[in-house]
Amino acid sequence: MRPRDEHRGERGRECAGAADAIADGVRDVGPGDIPARLCDVAVRLLPVTGASVSLHSDGMPVQLGANNAQAAYVTEIQATLGDGPCQSAAESGAPVLACDLTAGRDVLRWPVFAQQATAAGVRAAYSMPLGNDTVCVGTLDLYRDTPGDLTDHDLRTARLMAGMMTVALMALSRMDEVGEPDDERWLSGLGxxxxxxxxxxxxxxxxxxxxxxxxxxxxxxxxxxxxxxxxxxxxxxxxxxxxxxxxxxxx
The missing domain is CATH 1.10.10 (Arc Repressor Mutant, subunit A)
Structure with missing residues (x-):
């Protein structure tokens, strides 16, 4: 097998393994619990300590789920400030990686957020846009308690998680439109x-x-x-x- 083919095969196995973990994580879970459960899966698959998922509407992130209180709080900090990696990712439609909130360019870019985040115990934040190449509907926000980059493998996994989040949120949105038994409005209820x-x-x-x-x-x-x-x-x-x-x- 040629090196390029081997590389593609390795990537395929990585994606398959991550997809299996995602499927296991949401098995037998009610629709309203899916965003938080996917955040749990993200923390298991990636070198991060926290994850949250938000929709973005009129410049205000609407948090739908998080794996712990710290992730939920730091995401609320960004909503309060109207600034931070998740805002930048939503505006650009591209991943935004703040690898060190204790020093350097990330502190210069988001000085107030960096101060607030580090006070809450977060040292790095990575935001993945949810949506497609033309529309960003929200962000998957990942946090950890030590500075550091994401590897290429980590970034591929984070993108896969963001893609699965997008699919899940679009499915929940369609459920809101058509209505489930007893007219449960899962997505509306989450926000x-x-x-x-x-x-x-x-x-x-x-x-x-x-x-x-x-x-x-x-x-x-x-x-x-x-x-x-x-x-x-x-x-x-x-x-x-x-x-x-x-x-x-x-x-």
């Missing part, structure tokens, strides 16, 4: 908490007389200034525990 962000944005628009972008920026700024997530602050706004006033420079 239900983030409805508060959109509701709060609308309320802030009315309170301040500003547009959507400004209202969302105010929400994020308030959350960051008070060491909270955008989702936490949005829930307070919707519950009328917090109001944004026109006569305040900052909420």
């Amino acid at each position: 239900a908490d983030h409805d508060h962000v959109y509701q709060a944005t609308g309320m802030i628009m009315a309170q301040l007389g500003v547009g959507t972008d400004e209202a969302l920026a105010r929400l994020r700024a308030h959350a960051f200034a008070h060491g909270r997530t955008a989702l936490d602050v949005a829930q307070d706004v919707v519950a009328h525990r917090l109001r944004f006033d026109r006569d305040q420079d900052q909420p």
Whole structure:
């Protein structure tokens, strides 16, 4: 066998092994648990300690699942800041690898996110776009507690995981459209908490007389200034525990 053919054969075996692990990971799992279960599989297959999956809508990541609290929190940090590898991956439609959040170019590129992430115990973050060559619908975000690159093998596996995430989310989306028994809305239910962000944005628009972008920026700024997530602050706004006033420079 020629070296090129051997290389292709090795890649094929790698993909087959990863596909088998993915299939085993989601076997007998309800639709609503699939995103989190795929995050578990990603952590088993890759040299990472955390994984989360999010849809991206109007610049705000909507987290659908994570394998642990740390991954969920760091993804919420990116949603609060409106900045970080997942935002860059969603905008570019290409993988974004922040291999060292403790020093160097990654810190210069995302200084606030890097500080917040390292404070939470994350030293590297890798974001894989979900979708196709023309449309990015979300990201698979991978985290680990030590700096370092992904090998070519790791990157192929991460891309395969992102492809499987995309297929799963599209299947869940179709289930939402056609309806399952008892009209279970799995995908809508997974992102239900983030409805508060959109509701709060609308309320802030009315309170301040500003547009959507400004209202969302105010929400994020308030959350960051008070060491909270955008989702936490949005829930307070919707519950009328917090109001944004026109006569305040900052909420």
